[in-house]
Amino acid sequence: MPAEITQQLNFNDEVTGLIYGYVFEPDTAARRIPSREVLNEFQSIEPGRGFIWLHVNLNHATAEKWLKKHFAMADFFFEEIRQGSRSTRIERQGEVLFAVLNDVIFRPEGGGEDAATLWLYCRPQLVVTARHKPVRLIENLFRKLDQLMPASPTALLVDLLEEQEDVLEQIVRQANLYVDAIEERLLSHHIKNNRTALGRLRRLLLRYQRLLAPEPAALFRLMSRPPAWLETVVVQDIRHFAEEFTVVLNDLVGLTERIRLLQEEIAAKQMEQNNRTLFQLTIITVLALPINIVAGFFGMNVGGIPFANNRHGFLLLVLIVTGFTLITAYWALRRRDND
Template sequence: MKLIVASRSGWIENLTVLCRWQSTLCNRVALPFGDTLLTARLTMTHRQPLTIQKPDFTDDVAGLIYGYCFHSGAEPRPLTAQQACQAWQQQQGEGFIWLHVNLSHAASARWLKNNFAVDEDFFDEIQHGSHSTRIERQNDALMAVLNDVIFDARENSEQNATLWIWCRAGLVVSARFKPVRLIERLNDKLDELVLHSSTELLTHLLVEQETVLEQIVRQANQVVDQIEERLLSHHIKSNRSELGRLRRMLLRFQRLLAPEPAALFRLINRPPGWLDRQVVQDLRQFTEEFTVVLNDLIGLTERIRLLQEEIASRQMEQSNRTLFTLTVITVLALPINIIAGFFGMNVGGVPLANNPHGFILLVLLVTLFTCIAAWLTLRRRDKL
């Protein structure tokens, strides 16, 4: 009996070694031995790392960055891509859904068109339309284009991001290629806002656009004030180049951030039927406030132009003064050069050659001609 147990134990050990040699990951080998079970846990020498999958993989496929469902009297509820589709199908006219997508994902446009019936014209506008700020009516929906820029007076700010918004009753879709700070700020303070409709969210983004332009005008005013204080210093050349760069930057921001008035007035005069009157009134107020900011920007640009002209006139005056000084020096040196040229001709008959006081007389003669030339030059300058 002991021999049988020993042989069975050796067989178990050999089988365990064989299983380890096969390198089966986390495999449990259960071997019967009497009334007990011998479990051999075998582990591979090289383990493969486990990939953690997102709870909702469709967010990456659809390009959804943020998704929220808004209801009156409740906090915004985050949505995944699948939850957003279900919420849109079950929506009964109360509240609205906001979707923020990344257009760098190729399937984002198809996902929006198939599940939320977003107009094809909206995506055509993204691909082929202008990037200037505007809000207009697109069929029975609203389409807005907003821009986010970075203002830095010390260097050329060429970084800007465009945000496209499609809005209708119960749904707001915002799309971008590059990150937009307007959306990030909105997402940070979303719990503090009280939004009852999709148009209120759109109006809030328009106000944020106006705030961006106000900050740019305020910062540019500070830079212009500093340049104006340094205008009397010896850094006129650097001031002029800085003003030129600042003026070009402001003109570019004005082109990007200023809304097109024609499209906005058409929307205010002929709004869609589902648009609330209060929203139309808010758009009118936004237009007036934005006009004030644009006037400030235009006034600042005109102020920069006047400073450039002042600096240019001072540089011209300094150049004229330098040129006049060189002219005076040339005129004063002319008699000396002429007389030295005449007396330097190695020919006979040179006057005062045999006079013992010839040098003194020649110096007095040159001084006399120089004083006469200087008097005539200064007299002419006083007349001018």
């Protein structure tokens, strides 16, 4: 039987919704385990001598029941998931660490849902991550497990926080390149398109900022009153993460302000162009005014029309209209120069 079919059959046998299951032990590489071995491995871990990481697909009907039955997970975790809470935060719930992390794909041109949420439950000897849609944070961490070798559940949490920070850094970098390209086109004839693109990008960055920026109040409470089992070095790592994330957020705010200034500049250029077009139309209307007035008078079907019996009447009339038109043009252009 081909390898791909075998893997698919094994995946279908995974009735718990488990995607990844890993055992982490001191001075040992991470070891992947199937769901049928998870419970035995979890019960055999000695306190302070390792932990288990479970990554679960919440779309699986039995995932919640399996976690509650075998790992006594608190109800608040699943209530938060059902409420659809998506704002990034790390907080303490009793002696448990609860985190919500988000992953987004930068699509400045729009189209399609671009965000995925990861919920994390962390206590001594156990880390559970759950998602509805694939999350790049987990896939990136999965590829680095051999190099990272986290020594505790909170160390794995810190690694995930660093992945979230990398996601926001990439977004800021890509958005800067996108804005640079618009600045290069600023003097072109596509002002309207540039303004629309900048508006869409600004709304997108504000949404990313809302999704990816951790709630400061929850983070402050965690750092001021961490659980008793949380190592001091991990609290320092979380504080360091908060400082680095603040720097990235400042870059994002600066980029948003830069986009706003570009929007104002484009709006000013567009207004100037509209004013120039309106002035040109006004000039044309003013220049056509003398001939319209004269034509209206001479079109009256009454007696006493001047030059009616003069064989040079038409030429005289053209000269009069031309003179009035030149005077009107001089007055209008002089007013423009004075303005």
